[in-house]
Amino acid sequence: MLHVQAIKKVYDKHIAVHDVSFHIGQGEVVGLVGPNGSGKTTTINAILNVINLTDGAVHMGDFPCTSKSFKKQVSYVPDDLLLPHVLTGKEYIEFVAAMYELDIANNERLASLIDIFDMKEALKKPIEAYSHGMKKKIQLISAVMLDTKLLVLDEPFRGLDIEASIITKKLIKNFTRQNCSLLLSTHDLLTAEALCDRIVILSKGKKVAEGSPEELKQTYGATDLEEVFLIASGLKSRSDRYEKIIQNM
Numbered sequence: 001m002l003h004v005q006a007i008k009k010v011y012d013k014h015i016a017v018h019d020v021s022f023h024i025g026q027g028e029v030v031g032l033v034g035p036n037g038s039g040k041t042t043t044i045n046a047i048l049n050v051i052n053l054t055d056g057a058v059h060m061g062d063f064p065c066t067s068k069s070f071k072k073q074v075s076y077v078p079d080d081l082l083l084p085h086v087l088t089g090k091e092y093i094e095f096v097a098a099m100y101e102l103d104i105a106n107n108e109r110l111a112s113l114i115d116i117f118d119m120k121e122a123l124k125k126p127i128e129a130y131s132h133g134m135k136k137k138i139q140l141i142s143a144v145m146l147d148t149k150l151l152v153l154d155e156p157f158r159g160l161d162i163e164a165s166i167i168t169k170k171l172i173k174n175f176t177r178q179n180c181s182l183l184l185s186t187h188d189l190l191t192a193e194a195l196c197d198r199i200v201i202l203s204k205g206k207k208v209a210e211g212s213p214e215e216l217k218q219t220y221g222a223t224d225l226e227e228v229f230l231i232a233s234g235l236k237s238r239s240d241r242y243e244k245i246i247q248n249m
């Protein structure tokens with residue numbers, strides 16, 4: 001399905017991502033985790049083709065990420081809440097649908113999403129009047145309504161209340177049952193473990209580990225994914241030192 005092949009991105013002289021490769025199979029959820037600055041956003045930006053790669057390639061089947069066919073099959077929920085505040089939620093959904101040439105008149109998928117996220121009344125209001133969680137919900141609705149082959153979610157649960165988080169997790173599971181694939185970038189390892197078939201760990205712009213949560217725990221002799229993360233990203237000795245400091249406080 002999605003192939004990320006030896007991507008490299010250099011900003012000025014700084015290497016943000018170097019030789020990162022992984023794939024996402026049909027119906028698979030792949031987690032992308034790593035410390036701050038490890039290259040997750042750069043990798044996502046490469047998949048979305050919003051940056052020019054220094055080297056490497058991203059493609060889905062025969063389609064490179066630069067092609068319109070690729071772009072029409074990828075939807076994205078960003079971590080930040082950059083939304084046009086002057087538009088109402090309804091106008092924003094119409095705007096996204098128009099970009100993807102999606103007919104939303106009598107669209108049952110969209111109606112169901114609005115219903116389960118309880119956003120019917122809010123859609124009439126301008127986005128500037130939305131809470132953080134409502135902005136996240138409008139982003140989720142407008143991405144999931146597109147019914148693309150690949151959904152890229154960057155910290156999708158941040159700011160959502162508990163009910164909306166539960167709904168989003170169920171949506172993710174249903175999305176993959178329909179053979180759609182998902183890339184989930186998150187700092188929440190418990191959620192990653194619960195949702196992901198495989199996890200790719202980045203550190204300092206490189207892929208340092210990849211596997212199912214169970215495989216990773218076995219490989220690193222770790223009891224949980226937090227320990228895997230600390231060992232794989234070279235943070236274990238620092239974490240042990242902090243633990244001693246905290247115990248002596």
Ligand SMILES: Nc1ncnc2c1ncn2[C@@H]1O[C@H](COP(=O)(O)OP(=O)(O)OP(=O)(O)O)[C@@H](O)[C@H]1O
Nearest residue numbers: 011014015016034035036037038039040041042043
């Ligand atoms: N536009 C840019 N210009 C220069 N350097 C950049 C740019 N974007 C990212 N970087 C650098 O590339 C590296 C990877 O950044 P990136 O945003 O991909 O990390 P991240 O894993 O998403 O981090 P976080 O978890 O903090 O969001 C960092 O060192 C960052 O400072």
